[in-house]
Amino acid sequence: MVTCMNKERKYGSVISNGKVSVDCDNPTEYGGDGYVFGPHDFIEAGYAACLDVCARKICEADGIEFKKVIVTVALDYHDDKKTYIRHKIEVTGVPKEVSEDVAKRAYDDCLVKSNLSKELVFEPLGE
CATH class of the missing domain: 2.20.25 (N-terminal domain of TfIIb)
Known part of the structure; x- marks a missing residue:
């Protein structure tokens, strides 16, 4: 909270x-x-932070030594019917195919993505 x-x-x-x-x-x-x-930056930041942690946990579990995990997230809310949340995950210091595999798995594992993909209900917070 x-x-x-x-x-x-x-x-x-x-x-x-x-x-x-x-x-x-x-x-x-x-x-x-x-x-x-700004307000929308925090939505991007939460998703980026989750993808970053997921990618690093995958590398840790698989014994993958890397230089950096770089995550970029862009929110596009200018469509009246849809909001697009686009991401790019790059793992440096590893072969391209390893970076791509880690990126796909991080996307699949991200709890922020999972939670934002559900139906959202906005309501007042109770006392």
Whole structure:
């Protein structure tokens, strides 16, 4: 669970999970200052973090030595009927086919993807 509270800036806020906090704001095209994470960035970040951890766990379990796992996620919400969440997973320091296999398995294992793929129900949080 996270809590978001406004700051002094026009649309600036701070989001906290009770352990760490991060500033956020609207992008400039929506009236914000745009120099920190925007609301949609957090959706991308959660998915990217999950894919990253999944890929590294697969490498660990399979004894794959790698240099880096690089995950890029892009949210496209400009279609009125669909939201596209596109990702790219790259494992460096390994052959291309190993990187591709780890990427596919990480995608299959990602709990954030699994949870976001379910029907979403938005409702108030109880007391």
